[in-house]
Amino acid sequence: MPSKETIILPVGRFICMLVWNNGNRGMVFLDLKNNRELAARMAEKLNRVELQDRFMQVYTAIESHPENHNKFRLVAGKSEDIR
16 A cells, blocks of 8 residues: 555545555545536645546536436445444
8 A cells, every 4th residue: 555645536426535644544535526616725735736626527527427426325324333
């Protein structure tokens, strides 16, 4: 597992960010559909230009493919509770 890495990918209508940092890992889902201005502001906060570019590429891909928006449903809860 990498010591520090961020992966940004589209998941339905969400931007998914997988983050590894010094052995810790996290996952963030962002619903920014129809909010390009907020997406651009969030991308600017990323610490590397290639991450900023990837964030906006993923956002554009999500907006360009509305047929995928209902392919993923976000369910909140502990993983052991979901079976």
